[in-house]
Amino acid sequence: MIIALAVALRVIHLDRLSLWNDELFSRYYAELFGLGFLWGEGLRREPNPPLYYTLLHVWIGVFGDSATALRAPSVLAGCAALPIVHALGREFGDARRGLLGMLLFALSPMAIYFSQEARVYAFLLLPAGGVLLAIAHLLRDPRKHGWLWGYGLAALVGIYSHPTFPILLIACNLAVPALLLAGHGLSAGRGILLGWFGANSLVAVAGLPVALALAGGDAAGALDWVAPLRLRDIAVALSGLVSGVVTDPRFPGTPLAVALLLALAAGLWVDRPGRREFGVLVLIPALFLGLVIAASLARPILLPRVLCWLTIPLCVLLARGLLAATPVRPLLGGVTAVTFAVGLGWQLGFADDAKEPWRDVLGGLRTELGRADLVVLGPSMDPVILRYYAPGLRGVRIWDNGSPRTIENTLVAQRLGVAPIDGDALLRRIRDGKSVWLIANYVDQPSLPGLLAQARPRLRIDRGCGRYTCVTVLAW
Structure with a gap:
């Protein structure tokens, strides 16, 4: 028993x-x-x-x-x-x-x-x-x-x-x-x-x-x-x-x-x-x-x-x-x-927000992400998240803002063909009127205010894990 x-x-x-x-x-x-x-x-x-x-x-x-x-x-x-x-x-x-x-x-x-x-x-x-x-x-x-x-x-x-x-x-x-x-x-x-x-x-x-x-x-x-x-x-x-x-x-x-x-x-x-x-x-x-x-x-x-x-x-x-x-x-x-x-x-x-809700967030946005000119992952993101929940996206890059280098944002990104993009290049694509989406996790939250101060998105989605934001999606 x-x-x-x-x-x-x-x-x-x-x-x-x-x-x-x-x-x-x-x-x-x-x-x-x-x-x-x-x-x-x-x-x-x-x-x-x-x-x-x-x-x-x-x-x-x-x-x-x-x-x-x-x-x-x-x-x-x-x-x-x-x-x-x-x-x-x-x-x-x-x-x-x-x-x-x-x-x-x-x-x-x-x-x-x-x-x-x-x-x-x-x-x-x-x-x-x-x-x-x-x-x-x-x-x-x-x-x-x-x-x-x-x-x-x-x-x-x-x-x-x-x-x-x-x-x-x-x-x-x-x-x-x-x-x-x-x-x-x-x-x-x-x-x-x-x-x-x-x-x-x-x-x-x-x-x-x-x-x-x-x-x-x-x-x-x-x-x-x-x-x-x-x-x-x-x-x-x-x-x-x-x-x-x-x-x-x-x-x-x-x-x-x-x-x-x-x-x-x-x-x-x-x-x-x-x-x-x-x-x-x-x-x-x-x-x-x-x-x-x-x-x-x-x-x-x-x-x-x-x-x-x-x-x-x-x-x-x-x-x-x-x-x-x-x-x-x-x-x-x-x-x-x-x-x-x-x-x-x-x-x-009460466990519905115990883990990052990638399945729900990416599942609901998969069509829009597929039409984007550029999909950018936050500096601490692991590209395998997209491979599992939103495969086949084009124009995927990972934001390189000097954050600590891990196996996920370096070797995994390289293995999946996800090249880095710096903040200046990201802003240029946004200001050129391209369809740009940014996907960030909890660790990336401190990196977002500086970007948001220079480019206001047309869409923002925040999902929480308990008392803190663990998923943010921005679209320009």
């Missing part, structure tokens, strides 16, 4: 929302450049490692590229994480805790959201959960070396899936040695630590291409649109983790997230977990979050989506608190019920 509920919540409205910029990049990346590029030069040019793109490319060859087909692997990955949640619950409790953890994970608004997106985040649940489960077994009985191999395999899959996964492994290597020594003593722990560091050395060697690419590649500009870290960003990330990405973080998202996390912390204080459980479910996730925040002081990377895998330890901890006979249990139960109900309500009822 729990698995059926999880599948239903992840399948319902699967194609209701348009594919957005990043999902469409997932669709075309391997097709445009080939797997050799993905596993070679692409390591330097695209911030996300190539494993997910490779698997999705194979999937598309079998099942096609409809929105449902593209998002289906994420549904499968999100549901495949359920046994990991159950196993962690049983490892630190019993079958009841495993089942309750599964139920909470099935209902998790964040887990549902990313299980409906053609990006890597639902897939990332599997290696992250596998790492936690392997560490839990290793801390209980380090002599079972099979779990060490399991840890290494999960770690390697994670490294080739997302650039923040090495941060999780750093958190593990900060926590696990101390936990091993505390649990087994210095004399016995020395040999165990050799095995641990040996396994991590092998992982480091196998993951070296990703590390070198991250250190010296050209992909850093892909996150230049992210604002410098503010306290508000931490609140937004935690709101997304607890009450869902769609839920308004200002209210009710952040207040509910704070209330639930405080109630959970109170429950853990009253009924304290053992060292092993605390290390796996609290210490490692907390270290990961702290390291991400610290890294974001230099280059902002704290987005809600990088916390998606934390839904696994969160749900296992919530199951613990809801089953423990403590004075905090009624409070935790009430806050959990309200938070998940509100998050699901927003997810199922």
